[in-house]
Amino acid sequence: xxxxxxxxxxxxxxxxxxxxxxxxxxxxxxxxxxxxxxxxxxxxxxxxxxxxxxxxxxxxxxxxxxxxxxxxxxxxxxxxxxxxxxxxxxxxxxxxxxxxxxxxxxxxxxxxxxxxxxxxxxxxxxxxxxxxxxxxxxxxxxxxxxxxxxxxxxxxxxxxxxxxxxxxxxxxxxxxxxxxxxxxxxxxxxxxxxxxxxxxxxxxxxxxxxxxxxxxxxxxxxxxxxxxxxxxxxxxxxxxxxxxxxx
Amino acid sequence: xxxxxxxxxxxxxxxxxxxxxxxxxxxxxxxxxxxxxxxxxxxxxxxxxxxxxxxxxxxxxxxxxxxxxxxxxxxxxxxxxxxxxxxxxxxxxxxxxxxxxxxxxxxxxxxxxxxxxxxxxxxxxxxxxxxxxxxxxxxxxxxxxxxxxxxxxxxxxxxxxxxxxxxxxxxxxxxxxxxxxxxxxxxxxxxxxxxxxxxxxxxxxxxxxxxxxxxxxxxxxxxxxxxxxxxxxxxxxxx
Numbered sequence: 161x162x163x164x165x166x167x168x169x170x171x172x173x174x175x176x177x178x179x180x181x182x183x184x185x186x187x188x189x190x191x192x193x194x195x196x197x198x199x200x201x202x203x204x205x206x207x208x209x210x211x212x213x214x215x216x217x218x219x220x221x222x223x224x225x226x227x228x229x230x231x232x233x234x235x236x237x238x239x240x241x242x243x244x245x246x247x248x249x250x251x252x253x254x255x256x257x258x259x260x261x262x263x264x265x266x267x268x269x270x271x272x273x274x275x276x277x278x279x280x281x282x283x284x285x286x287x288x289x290x291x292x293x294x295x296x297x298x299x300x301x302x303x304x305x306x307x308x309x310x311x312x313x314x315x316x317x318x319x320x321x322x323x324x325x326x327x328x329x330x331x332x333x334x335x336x337x338x339x340x341x342x343x344x345x346x347x348x349x350x351x352x353x354x355x356x357x358x359x360x361x362x363x364x365x366x367x368x369x370x371x372x373x374x375x376x377x378x379x380x381x382x383x384x385x386x387x388x389x390x391x392x393x394x395x396x397x398x399x400x401x402x403x404x405x406x407x
Numbered sequence: 408x409x410x411x412x413x414x415x416x417x418x419x420x421x422x423x424x425x426x427x428x429x430x431x432x433x434x435x436x437x438x439x440x441x442x443x444x445x446x447x448x449x450x451x452x453x454x455x456x457x458x459x460x461x462x463x464x465x466x467x468x469x470x471x472x473x474x475x476x477x478x479x480x481x482x483x484x485x486x487x488x489x490x491x492x493x494x495x496x497x498x499x500x501x502x503x504x505x506x507x508x509x510x511x512x513x514x515x516x517x518x519x520x521x522x523x524x525x526x527x528x529x530x531x532x533x534x535x536x537x538x539x540x541x542x543x544x545x546x547x548x549x550x551x552x553x554x555x556x557x558x559x560x561x562x563x564x565x566x567x568x569x570x571x572x573x574x575x576x577x578x579x580x581x582x583x584x585x586x587x588x589x590x591x592x593x594x595x596x597x598x599x600x601x602x603x604x605x606x607x608x609x610x611x612x613x614x615x616x617x618x619x620x621x622x623x624x625x626x627x628x629x630x631x632x633x634x635x636x637x638x639x640x641x642x643x644x645x646x
Contacts, residue, residue: 339510374632374634382629
């Protein structure tokens with residue numbers, strides 16, 4: 161069981177108060193057999209719509225691992241994956257096949273964008289994303305290392321609410337393993353140019369927990385059945401990511 | 408520095424507030440979560456300690472103590488516990504109540520005395536001969552907040568990395584094989600190397616492994632039990 165303790169005491173108290181408030185509200189509603197709780201809604205004063213824009217640049221730091229079309233999403237306080245938990249099917253499709261369509265379409269996303277194509281080794285891509293949703297202050301970026309079974313890099317649920325205009329923040333990102341497909345590196349199982357094999361397969365034949373990737377072995381380093389060569393090996397970090405708030 | 412004139416009472420209050428705010432002599436309460444980031448390694452019982460700045464569980468490029476050797480070769484933390492107790496450290500032992508399995512986390516709290524300003528951690532990684540995940544003397548922040556630290560795997564430099572089944576006793580060759588490992592590592596390996604020419608604690612070069620579960624040079628499975636750093640994440644909340 162993962163336990164992330166990031167809330168401060170004050171917000172815990174607030175959560176408790178809100179919980180008590182909502183329990184009381186529910187109790188009243190139940191007692192009165194009255195579904196009309198419109199009176200409880202706080203009226204928010206009408207304010208001009210604020211627009212928030214960010215520029216996100218991703219650089220592929222690997223030697224020979226093209227990165228699948230990069231998915232970028234803004235959303236509320238949630239994480240799209242966690243070490244020690246099973247990958248969602250949307251993440252599995254991204255990590256096994258480089259297909260980010262389902263990942264982009266997740267209902268928790270409030271704003272999304274994707275690079276048009278893969279990002280070759282040594283290359284960078286810059287994506288702009290804009291939202292008017294004030295709650296969309298958490299960032300997720302995900303991309304597959306396509307010459308692998310199910311390796312991906314990225315970050316998820318990172319709070320960007322404190323970014324000032326023109327402020328920049330950078331990360332060097334490690335490589336995760338979706339845990340949904342064995343790292344057998346076998347012919348026909350790797351979607352990238354090293355193989356041209358099958359991407360997503362619904363069968364889960366690995367640990368079924370997201371973790372950090374152990375790297376590819378390759379046929380040159382002791383896995384004779386591997387379709388990969390020494391060139392496809394990688395190390396952490398694999399990706400550099402920079403976000404700048406532009407509006 | 409800007410000097411603002413104010414009434415004596417206000418000044419006295421400010422001094423009092425400052426002395427409270429900058430107080431470093433109070434104990435702190437730490438909520439700690441250690442996460443095994445790997446998908447193929449087990450950690451033996453984890454030891455975490457808050458200790459004085461001049462104490463160390465290990466230091467890179469220094470020889471391992473016999474207490475560290477016992478932990479790194481066999482997962483036995485009892486020697487480190489008594490060493491740290493003698494140094495008046497605040498200790499948490501074995502938060503996972505046994506092995507910390509791949510991708511799993513363990514959480515615990517640690518209250519550190521005012522003199523114990525540094526945090527260290529160690530646990531053996533399995534399968535390995537004398538590999539361990541380590542943190543050496545991280546300075547515990549005074550400010551409340553949540554801090555994340557990523558940890559690398561070290562080699563104690565006390566045993567040749569032959570990568571074959573053997574003993575967890577200090578000074579004896581081979582890797583210890585507790586029950587969950589027995590089913591997932593190979594056998595009959597002929598041995599990767601019988602040399603350990605760097606006898607100082609160093610960043611582990613990683614395991615070689617092989618893809619043959621019943622022969623070959625290594626009993627480590629190369630497509631599952633290798634690793635890249637970092638191998639663990641430590642989340643520390645200072646209350």
